[in-house]
Amino acid sequence: MVAIENQSQAVQAQVQRAAEAARIPKEARRLLHELAAAWPNVADCRALEVVPLKGAMTNEVYQVRWLTAPAAAAGGEKEKEALKEREIRKVLVRIYGDGVELFFDREDELRTFECMSRHGQGPRLLGRFPNGRVEEFIHARTLSAADLRDPEISALVATKLREFHNLDMPGPKHVLLWDRLKNWLKTAKNLCPTDQANELRLDCLEDEIATLEKEFSGDYHHWIGFCHNDLQYGNIMIDEETNMLTIIDYEYASFNPVAYDIANHFCEMAADYHSEKPHVLDYSKYPDIDEQRRFVKTYLSTSAGEEPEAEEVQNLLQSIDKYTLASHLVWGLWGIISDHVNDIDFDYKEYARQRFEQYWQKKPVVLTS
Numbered sequence: 001m002v003a004i005e006n007q008s009q010a011v012q013a014q015v016q017r018a019a020e021a022a023r024i025p026k027e028a029r030r031l032l033h034e035l036a037a038a039w040p041n042v043a044d045c046r047a048l049e050v051v052p053l054k055g056a057m058t059n060e061v062y063q064v065r066w067l068t069a070p071a072a073a074a075g076g077e078k079e080k081e082a083l084k085e086r087e088i089r090k091v092l093v094r095i096y097g098d099g100v101e102l103f104f105d106r107e108d109e110l111r112t113f114e115c116m117s118r119h120g121q122g123p124r125l126l127g128r129f130p131n132g133r134v135e136e137f138i139h140a141r142t143l144s145a146a147d148l149r150d151p152e153i154s155a156l157v158a159t160k161l162r163e164f165h166n167l168d169m170p171g172p173k174h175v176l177l178w179d180r181l182k183n184w185l186k187t188a189k190n191l192c193p194t195d196q197a198n199e200l201r202l203d204c205l206e207d208e209i210a211t212l213e214k215e216f217s218g219d220y221h222h223w224i225g226f227c228h229n230d231l232q233y234g235n236i237m238i239d240e241e242t243n244m245l246t247i248i249d250y251e252y253a254s255f256n257p258v259a260y261d262i263a264n265h266f267c268e269m270a271a272d273y274h275s276e277k278p279h280v281l282d283y284s285k286y287p288d289i290d291e292q293r294r295f296v297k298t299y300l301s302t303s304a305g306e307e308p309e310a311e312e313v314q315n316l317l318q319s320i321d322k323y324t325l326a327s328h329l330v331w332g333l334w335g336i337i338s339d340h341v342n343d344i345d346f347d348y349k350e351y352a353r354q355r356f357e358q359y360w361q362k363k364p365v366v367l368t369s
Contacts (some may be wrong), residue, residue, distance in 0.1 A: 032134065035126060036089070038273060039089060065091075066088065102337055141238055143237070161299060229261060231261065257319070331355045333352070
């Protein structure tokens, strides 16, 4: 009886693997076979295993892996160990989500990806297919929601983010935030039925965006850097042997006020995209003032380890607090648009509602403080 159950489980697992492999487009599979065939240690270039990676909400992301041939050994016990320790060759396959052209220009994003790779900041591009690409698989652990609350990891993120903001990236250095908000609002209005637009108060948002842009026009708020704009925990990886961080996924990256990028990172601490209800946000997890100050002091510290002036820390903290409002509007609009164009299993509409709710709750407090 046990043997029959084991056989049944093996068949089910084989069917599951075949189903996952079928989700990879034909053009991508051809590219994967060519890549694997060029690697001398891959045992069988067509014997690939596909593992979906959770937490992505713009694209579908998969780990694809192959068994490598066992390393040569001198015989006896060494040979047995080599057979047991067959390595796995891995790559990452990114299949672009539906409707992404409404959010960003894919060619611009790819140029950013390639430039980041040249800077040694992210994975290498291994190949492209019509609706996606194959990337180097980084041998590091993706952070969890809980990791962002760890003071040591948070300090690493702050230091890495300052390095990211200082990257000398090509192209115009102007702020994208306000144009993005205005364009996404137009798109959301075009996609939304009237009742939903009324429920989410979309008709008010043009004036809200204009008010924020005017309110944030002071010199300090215009400390501009190359911003990630989507620094949630799933876009940060850590090598646990070296404690080196890698920031990945640059779809939304652009020049923006650095206070906005930090504000967006703080807002992401309310999310756990690997929970049973990944769209539900818990703003009790937004970092308290001590956590915020620790992050900002680390961010502003010089490479020589000198601490920043208290006034500089306070100014940036105030800017960050204001830019949380812009973050809520950006991702609220993103949620509305995604709800109409994306088939990924995520409750975009409810996510958008929560972001807008936070905007209206925080606005009177933030703008009068």
